[in-house]
Amino acid sequence: MTPEQLAEKILQALAALADDGTITVEGGLPRELKVERPKNPEHGDYATNVAMQLGKRAGLNPRQFAELLAAKLTDDAAITAVEIAGPGFINIRVAADAQGKVAQAIVDAGPGYGHTDTLHGQTVNLEFISANPTGPLHLGHTRWAAVGDALARVLAAAGAVVTREFYINDRGAQMDKFGASLQAAANGHKIPEDGYHGEYIIELAQRIVADVPDILTLPEAEQAIAFREAGYERQLKEQQSQLEHFRTSFDVWFSERSLHDQDGVGHAIEKLREQGHLYDADDALWMRTTDFTDDKDRVLIRSNGEPTYFASDAAYYVNKRERGFDVCIYMLGADHHGYVNRLKAIAACAGDDPEHNIEILIGQLVKILKGGEEMRLSKRAGTIVTLAELVEEGGVDPLRYTLCRYPVDSPLTLDIEEMTRQVSENPVYYVQYAHARLASILRNADELGVKLDEFDPGLLSHEREGDLLRALAEFPRIVATAAELREPHRIARYLEDTASAFHKFYDSCRVLPRGDEEVEPVHKARLTLVGATRTVLANGLDLLGVSAPERM
Template sequence: MTPEQLAEKILLALTALVDDGALTVEGGLPGELKVERPKNPEHGDYATNIAMQLGKRSSLGNPRKLAELLAAKLQDDDAITAVEIAGPGFINIRVAADAQGKIAAQIVEAGPAYGSSDSLKGQPINLEFISANPTGPLHLGHTRWAAVGDALARVLIAAGAKVTREFYVNDRGAQMDKFGASLMASANGVPVPEDGYHGEYINDLAARIVAEVPGIKELPEAEQSVAFREAGYERQLKEQQDQLAQFRTKFDVWMSERSLHEQDGVGHAIEKLREQGHLYEADDALWMRTTDFTDDKDRVLIRTNGDPTYFASDAAYYVNKRERGFEVCIYLLGADHHGYVNRLKAIAACAGDDPEHNIEILIGQLVKILKNGEEMKLSKRAGTIVTLAELVEESGVDPLRYTLCRYPVDSPLTLDIEEMTRQVSENPVYYVQYAHARLASILRNADELGIKLDEFEPGLLSHEKEGDLLRALADFPRVVATAAELREPHRVARYLEDTASAFHKFYDVCRVLPRGDEEIEPVHKARLTLVNATKTVLANGLDLLGVSAPERM
């Protein structure tokens, strides 16, 4: 029995009490209620504080009296073996073994769909992350968002949302021109401009362009710089896309800043914002009065020379997202973009939207990488950059993705390559993957013994450790829904570790397969069904993090 199924039983019991005239509640009964696992297992399998919530509004006028009435009603349900009242009205519930055990068969039947819910059903969400300049390789900061952003998208989709993963390509402006000038200088053997790009990748890319674009060095200087810029842009973007695909990070839309301007997205957005009454002209420039909405200063949209600012692009991009039908626009930004929070929310407010609903900004903190006890430094301009490709080569996709997803993004993170690639139980990703491989091995052995899972008696799963594992499995949909609602995919990783631990404890004391010439008993089949269900949950959880679930290790 899942917490959601028990919550439904409690609501039905309350409804029956109201229908029978034994209870009235001012304002009516809630549409849903929460059932949680108590911190102390001795208190029961599940607990609810619904009597505390409704007691004073009820005709009984007292939470404990309501708890007593509800407890008596719940005792009539064969799936519930005990109901105890604690303190002023907390209700602790114990579930019958056969009712609890049924969740194993339900999980196996649901397969890859188990864990999904409709908590965010149909909500159109635009999730923008990474959005790196196409002027260099993806680095460590981008790598964190590549893992977390993709995992967040998967979790949101599992909660029923309609998610579009979007990469905003900053392919316009001075940085692109400096990129082209740097490539041209390298190709012609002259010093790269001081404010240009100096990484070794510039020399490699310039040589590649010269080899692949005949005659590019014979062009006049102005044309040559543009040609290098465009050729470099095309190849660098393709490299980013290929590396992200290798890292199992998917994007549905690659949105070009350049195209936004070419299609007059800025002009269109300005007219829409003007209608809302938050634009004004001063000092021969066009301004947005963002201070009306908590920003520290008003922002210039159009400079005195008629050129739009980068803020104008931000405003146009937000308007573009909303006009494409996205109810919620989520931005995943790096630590150096903390100042963007208020101005982006101000854009939403100036566009007539609710900045507390229609736009969300998540700020990711810095990541450090240790190798052989020393920090690996990164600096794109200095050319000592730690790239996504290098990190994958050092650690592998699975350890890197899992470790980056395992922690809240708003806390700084230090990763030790040696620690996250060690094949020991202290390494979380190995611990969870090994549990999955062990489950797969048990099922293979069962198949070799000719055990068919054609019968399942859920009541046989009555051992304490079987109950612990079943309750952990039953909690998976709630964990996924909470991770989606709070935008915290790290909750899935921590859940997987706890569930893997519950499995190992179960396996240590509950023999799953018959030994020697022992007969195949119904309890073996029941436990194999539990093993199959656990394997399903670990595989589904790992998939939400973009991490593989190995059958053998």
């Protein structure tokens, strides 16, 4: 029995008590409620505080209310015991056969197990990384690549329609500096002080000259533009290739230039003007963002007629909403705290609800240790550690799992050596090894002719079997919570707890017959539990973009 199924039984019991006049709850009965696993297993399989929530509204003290509900619940054959604790907590024990059915349900659901309709009907634009196409992706981008992609998977598993989007900052002074840096490197000149440095600039300039030999014959101004565009094209392709290798893909690569080329800025300004939050002052056009918690009003069009970067931000938000997205999630780096209020102010000035239509997640800094020392320098990029180098050092699976394992609003220090050690203390290895062990058991069962077929769920009555079944039953709730809170790290922590529950079960309960022993019904029951556990670990690892190995 899953927590959701038990919650439904409690709701049915409440409805029955209301129908026969035993209770009358002011304001009516709740449509849904949550049951939880007690911290102390001795208190039961599940617990609910519904009596404390509804007792007063029913004119009863919570304990009296709990006693009425307990009496009704014990009429259900799937519930073996109901105990009332303290002021009105209800602890419930579930029959082994009811709990054991969870294993078959998981095996039947397969890759779909854990998916819910929690966010059904929501259309989400999830924007993350959004790097300048002027250099390699670095450590900060790597954290968002892992977490952003995992969050997209989790949101989709919870029923949302998700579009992954990368905003290409391909306009403005930084692009011109990039082109000037490549031009200088190609001509053997000193790269401007405020330009882009690193071996990758020299390598990229050489590739461009090799591909386009005539570029050096162009007039200086045209040559700078040609280098800028050729560098942009090649650098963007390299970023895309690196992200695909890191198992991070995007549905939309949105060019900032397109906002200006297609007059997206002008269109957004007209829409914002209709909302009444724009004004002219000092020969410039301003947005009155201080009406909505921003610390100062923002300039959209400068006195020289040029749009500001803020104008691009505003136009981009309007563009997203006009493409039909209900919720626009921005995942920004640690140096973008100042963007939170101004982006929410844009949403409010556009007539939207800044508490619903826009969300800004801020990720904190990451440090990488190698040999006990912080990695600061890149072989190719100079002062930054690149995504490609990190993958080479740590591998895709360890890097993705470890980056996803922690809340993004906390600074993070990762040790390459610890992250790649094949020991049980390493979380990614611990979970992947559990999956490989499960796969091995299923292969051995196949060789013995033991199949996953009908079984007696009541045979899964061992304490460790119950612990594992209850852990597996929690998976849909964990996924839903991770999606609602935008916290994919909850998936990783859940997988580690479930892997631990499996190892304890395996140490206590023999799954397959030894030697010449006959295949007993209990073997089939436990094999189904193994199959269910493998499904959950595989599904959870997939949500993090981490592989589920068959052998290790």
